[in-house]
Ligand SMILES: NC(=O)c1ccc[n+]([C@@H]2O[C@H](COP(=O)([O-])OP(=O)(O)OC[C@H]3O[C@@H](n4cnc5c(N)ncnc54)[C@H](O)[C@@H]3O)[C@@H](O)[C@H]2O)c1
């Protein structure tokens with residue numbers, strides 16, 4: 001969706017389908033005219049399109065999207081939210097509702113989420129709630145959003161006491177991953193996206209993990225072919241998992257690998273202090289060590305592969321102290337509100353063997369000991 005130099009109209013578009021009966025939808029991955037011409041076929045009909053974006057993404061890509069949507073909808077509205085994880089909350093969500101109601105958006109309005117995971121999660125939640133549900137489309141512009149957050153229908157805002165605590169499962173009608181948008185992405189944000197890409201290896205596909213080991217330098221250098229392969233394979237894996245277990249009754253929990261620790265880091269450090277992908281990277285190292293501690297990974301081979309891959313991707317491998325005096329207790333406090341917790345018992349996604357994951361209750365004392373051993 002470059003506003004300056006579009007790719008040729010003939011470039012191929014990859015299509016990954018999410019299969020959820022009447023709520024099935026395509027994920028389109030590509031660039032330039034060919035991508036957008038194919039996307040337009042799937043635009044939901046409506047009386048207006050409402051582009052929800054933020055103040056960083058708007059100057060980059062809003063105009064181009066607006067021009068496309070004007071060909072399809074009688075009215076195109078826009079709302080640019082403040083940028084950052086610290087704004088993923090009720091007040092900012094209300095700005096979307098203010099814009100919808102203030103501009104007379106009706107039940108046939110279609111919301112377009114243009115931005116990273118924060119915009120996608122909030123727009124999706126707003127779409128789920130507005131007039132009890134209006135259609136929405138994901139136009140993810142970060143790597144993290146293209147490989148993970150735009151797919152699968154988890155929508156939410158944060159609460160000071162816990163990450164993504166208020167939300168809904170609500171599927172988009174279409175996901176359009178325009179890889180041209182990644183050209184303007186800051187390096188640390190590209191790394192954050194790579195954390196979620198790397199996650200798919202140990203939970204589902206170690207062949208893909210080996211491909212990542214061989215190609216991480218190309219990914220960091222923003223090689224378009226490598227990025228496209230990583231995005232496509234990530235979406236295929238996420239689509240397979242979500243299609244089998246939309247509302248996380250079981251299998252979908254594997255997508256939470258590294259997140260029990262990671263979400264505690266994000267909330268404990270203050271939202272926005274640690275990028276989500278960075279917190280997940282440090283969390284995956286802890287979850288792998290926990291898998292070892294519990295005897296699921298008898299040798300240290302996998303950790304010896306994971307750590308250098310994360311480092312080459314520009315990701316942190318060490319978790320921060322959340323409290324100078326009672327660090328493990330603070331982690332446990334924050335992790336206890338995790339959505340996988342059952343009857344007060346914290347449940348972690350563990351690896352056994354690499355390429356397969358499961359969720360398991362872990363005694364507080366064991367988790368605390370691990371945190372004491374691993375965090376300086
Ligand atoms: N719903 C899900 O399944 C799911 C999955 C993973 C993560 N998430 C959520 O996603 C969020 C993280 O998403 P994120 O990493 O995309 O962060 P983000 O949305 O904060 O975007 C990162 C930064 O990049 C900027 N940006 C976006 N696109 C850009 C572009 N093309 N060029 C330049 N700058 C650009 C944004 O303005 C922001 O400053 C977290 O809130 C996390 O909880 C949700």
Ligand SMILES: O=C(O)C(=O)C[C@@H](O)[C@H](O)[C@H](O)COP(=O)(O)O
Nearest residue numbers: 148152154163164252255256259339
């Ligand atoms: O789609 C999922 O399911 C995931 O768990 C993907 C995660 O990467 C994502 O961060 C998700 O928002 C975490 O879910 P939560 O239910 O723990 O908030």
Ligand SMILES: [Zn+2]
Nearest residue numbers: 196259276280
């Ligand atoms: Zn995540």
